[in-house]
Amino acid sequence: MRKSPFYICLVGALVAVTLDGCFPANGKEFTGLSVARPDTVPWPTSFGFGRKATSAEITRLDIDVRPDGKGLPAGEGTAAVGKVIFATKCAACHGVGGVGGPNGSLVSTNETTTKRREKTIGNYWPYATTVFDYIRRAMPFSEPGSLTNAEVYNLTAYLLTANGIIGEKTIINAQTLPTVVMPAQKLFVPDDREGGPEIK
C-alpha cells in the first residue's frame, strides 16, 4: 500500500506535475494543502516544437475573407453571368432564382405568408463578404471547393442583385464587395448575457 503512491510521486516529480494526491493519506506535511505549483514555473520561453510556416503554406490555406475585404482575391463578377451559373450549379438545391429549394432559400421575396419569414441573404446576412467567403468555402454542397474565384464573384453579384441589395449592373470585386451595406446589419447586437439572476 505504501509503496505504490511513493512510486507515483517519483514519476510525478520527474515530469514536474502537480504533486498533491501522491502522498499517503497520513502524510503530515501536506495534508489538505495543495502543493501544486503553477504549470509554467519551469517553462522555457520557447519549447522549440513545430517550425516556422512558409508563406506558400500560409497562402494555400488562408482563404478567409473579412468584412473589410481583406482576403478577397483578384477578379470580378456580375449578376448576369452569376444567374447562369446559379441555374446550373445551385438551383437544384436552393430553388429557381434562389427561392424555395430543398436546402433553403437564399433570396427573400416580398410575399406575405402567415408562416415565419425564411431567413435569407437579403433579410438576415449582416455582411456581403460572408457570401463570397461561404460559397467559396463550402458550396456547392455536392462538390465543395470546385468553384473558381470568378464563379464565386459572379454568384455573389447575382445573389446580392436577386435580393435587391445592389443594382443589376454593379461589378463585384475586392474593392466593391466590402462597401455593400447589408439591410440586416443593423439588426445584430452583441451578446449581453453575463450570468447572474437576470434572464436575458
Add this chain to the structure above:
Amino acid sequence: MKKKIIHIDQLSGNISRRTLLGGAATAAVVLVQTASGKTIQEGVSTTELLPDDPTKRVGPLPGEVGTRSAFEKLVKKPSETSSRSPLQDFYGIITPSDLHFERHHAGVPAIDPAKHALLIHGMVDKPMTFTVAELKRFPSVSRIAFLECSGNFRTGKETLTPQDVCGLTSQSEWTGVKLSTLFREVGVQPKASWFLAEGSDAAIMTRSIPVRKGWDDAIIAYAQNGEALRPEQGYPVRLFLPGWEGNTSVKWLRRLELSDQPFMTREETSKYTEPIKDGKFRQFSFDIDARSIITFPAYPKTVEKGWIEIRGLAWSGRGKVVRVEVSTDAGKTWAPATLQDPVLDKAHTAFRYLWQWHGEATEILSRVTDETGYRQPTLKQLTDARGNESGYHFNPITAWQIKSDGTVLFKPETT
C-alpha cells in the same frame, strides 16, 4: 428444434465483433450438429448462444478490444444534420465516446494524422505550423467538461425522450495542449483581439473566437476519454472551448489566424445567432446558460408506485452547478436534489432526488442554479425576455408528466 452447438468461434474472440455488427440477428457463426447428425456452419442468435447456466460453459478468451454487452442497445439518434446522445441510458457523468453527440456541416472527414498539421498565423511574431506529433510534445492538460450544441431544444409532442429533447450535449475528459501554450510559442501580438479557427472538413468550418478565451482555458485537444479523439469528434485535433456553444469548438482543426476583428463567417451571422426582442438578433452568444433535465423517469419509461430515485443532469457554461431543485407537484413546490460528486466547472453534474410516488397524476421538473446566481428559467421567462421566437441557447425548465397508470410523457409547453 434445438441445435447442438459444437464449436463456437467465440473462443477466438470473434463473437463479440459479430454481435456488434449483426446485432441480435446473427450473434456468431458456429459449427452446428443438426438432428440428422450433420455438422454445418450456421449463424446463430445471441439467445441461442446463451447458455442456460453460464457457469457450465467457458466464455470468450481475452480479446483485443472490449465490447458492449449484446443486451445493451445504446444508440445515438441520427438525423441529416446531427446525432443525439441517449441521455436516458447513461450513468454518471461521462459520455461513452462512441455515443457523444455529433453535429457537423459536411460530414466526417477522413484525415491521416501523419499528414495533418495546425497552422497559426496572422497577428503573431512567428507564424508556425505544428504536426500532430509536435502538438503532443507540449505540456499537456486534461479536463472533464461538457460540450453542448447551442441549438439543443426540441418540443412539440409528448412522446419525446431526453435524447430527443436535448441530446445534443455530451461530456468527456479532453486532453491536449492549452492554446495559451501555443500562443506563447508563436508570440501572439498584443493588438490581436480575435482569432479564426478553421476545420479541415468539407465545410471548412470557421468561427471567430475572442483571443481572451484562447489565453483563458481553450484546449487544442487530441484525446478524449483516454484515447485519441474519435473521427466524429475532430480526429486528429480539435479546438475545445469549455462552456461555450459547441460550434465554436471547431473540429479537425487545421488553422488559427490572429486578427484585430472578427471575420463574420456564415456560422456566426446566418447561423448561431438568435432572436431577442424588438426584431434584434444576438450575435457571438458563446456561453451556454445553465440547464438541467431529468433523465429518469422520462418517456418511454414507466413508473411503479413506491420509491423512485429521480435522476438527471445539470450543467452551466459559466462555472459550477451550485444547486438543483426538483418539483414533484408540477412546479408548486421545490426541494433541493442531491448533487453527486464530482461537481466540476463547466461540467455535467449528476443529481438525484428520492421520491415516494403514491400513484397520483403529477408533473416532475428540475431547475439548476449556477455559481453566478443564474437560475434556469421557465419557458415563459425565456420568451418574456427574448420574444416569442425560439432559437439557439434555449434552455427552459422541462417537465415530465406522470400519469396515474405510471406512464411518463414529455410535457410540450407552448408560449
